[in-house]
Amino acid sequence: MNGDNINDSGTGRRRKMTTPRECTYIDFLKCQPMSFQGIEGVVGLTRWLEKMEYVFQINNCTVTCQFKFSSCTLQGRALTWWNSHMRAVGQDVTYAMPWAALKRMITGKYCPRGEIQKLESEYWNLRLKGLDLLNYNHRFQELALMCERMFPEEATKVERYISGLPDMIHGSVKASKPQSMPKAIEFATEMMDKKMLIHVER
Structure with missing residues (x-):
């Protein structure tokens, strides 16, 4: 670390200011x-x-x-x-x-532009298949990263994510009005767990 001496306000003493070491x-x-x-x-x-x-x-x-x-x-x-x-x-x-x-x-x-277009199409049409929310979450986040120019705003990503959820939890997640992707995923996971628990109990 490199040190620079500066006056300590109110005391007249000099103290050492450290600056970050350059990455090697x-x-x-x-x-x-x-x-x-x-x-x-x-x-x-x-x-x-x-x-x-x-x-x-x-x-x-x-x-x-x-x-x-x-x-x-x-x-x-x-x-x-x-x-x-x-x-x-x-x-x-x-x-x-x-x-x-x-x-x-x-x-x-x-x-290649052709490959990007395929991913963008998948992103736009991605839907949860069955009850495998974990894989849906993973693939959605992967595609969101690669197709960021399509949905740069967080609110738009959240809307696209919710639209791919099944009817059994779609309405509840949408009604919760999540403000971020982590919140949307957290609530969707919570709702899916509840639905599966009810199904098992029956």
Whole structure:
């Protein structure tokens, strides 16, 4: 940690202010970032991006480090693509780019529009089958992450989630007017448990 001396108000004494230590590559690796090979599809890429941003956050990675460190997790086809790009524009120019630029580039390369459209269609038409609410919740959240541009607002996601619930709990969950996805899922789970308990008791 680096220290800067400043006056302590009211006492005249000087105290040390600590500033966060810059993230190192060793720190980055300790968080076990995911690798990306370019063959994982939209789901795999989405998980890689999500994990990478989580690692950046807990390590306080600087903008400069984010691009450089994340590119080191590319393997296979993705690494070949990346090396070709770096040779074309130069290493200095490449590493001066922000993480958001790599995110756009890699999404454009490995998220074909056709595949995104299929996922968006699934998201729009997703319905709970049977009583397997756990799998419905998991798939809905997965699709919501990948199709965020369709429903960027939390309220719209909640509405879409509730519309996919079966009649046996749909009305109750809607009437509860949940303000967030966690609340909607929590109430839907509670209602489903009650319905199943009544069914068992009969």
